[in-house]
Amino acid sequence: MDDHTQQLISAVQQQLTATTTALEIVRKRQQILQVAIDKAESLPPIIVQAEERSGKSKRKGGGGPTEDKQCAWDPRLIWDDEEVGNWVEGEEGEVDICGLGKRRCDKHSGWQKTSGFSLETEEIQLVSSFGTRFD
Numbered sequence: 001m002d003d004h005t006q007q008l009i010s011a012v013q014q015q016l017t018a019t020t021t022a023l024e025i026v027r028k029r030q031q032i033l034q035v036a037i038d039k040a041e042s043l044p045p046i047i048v049q050a051e052e053r054s055g056k057s058k059r060k061g062g063g064g065p066t067e068d069k070q071c072a073w074d075p076r077l078i079w080d081d082e083e084v085g086n087w088v089e090g091e092e093g094e095v096d097i098c099g100l101g102k103r104r105c106d107k108h109s110g111w112q113k114t115s116g117f118s119l120e121t122e123e124i125q126l127v128s129s130f131g132t133r134f135d
Contacts, residue, residue: 019130023126024085025085026123028085029119030120032079032087033112035092036076036097037112039095040069040097045067045068045070046067046101047067049065068102069101070097071100071101072097072099073097073108076095
C-alpha cells in the first residue's frame with residue numbers, strides 16, 4: 001500500500017472515530033433528556049396565583065389560584081460534551097430544576113419537544129454522514 005492510500009485510510013478512520021464519538025454523545029444526551037422528561041412528568045402540579053399567570057386574561061370567577069405543571073427544565077440538558085460523556089444513568093443526584101409553572105416559564109417554553117427534535121436532527125445528520133461518505 002502506498003503512502004497516499006495509507007493517509008487516506010487514516011483520515012477516514014479518524015473521521016469515523018470522531019463521528020462515532022459524536023453519535024455516542026448525542027445518544028447520551030437523548031438519555032438525559034428522557035430522564036428529565038420522566039422526572040418532569042412525575043412531579044406533582046403546583047399552585048399558581050392569578051397574578052403569576054402570564055398572558056391570561058382574568059375571566060369572571062377565574063381570578064383564583066390554579067394548578068399548573070412544573071416547567072422542570074433540567075440544566076443537564078446544556079452540559080458540555082465532557083460532562084455528558086461522564087454522565088452515568090442512575091447516578092442522578094440532586095438537580096436544581098426550574099420550579100416555575102409550565103405556562104408561566106417563558107425561558108424554557110417547550111423544552112421537551114425542542115430538545116428532542118434538536119437531538120433527533122443531529123443524530124440523523126451524523127448517521128447520514130456515514131452513508132454519504134462510506135457508500
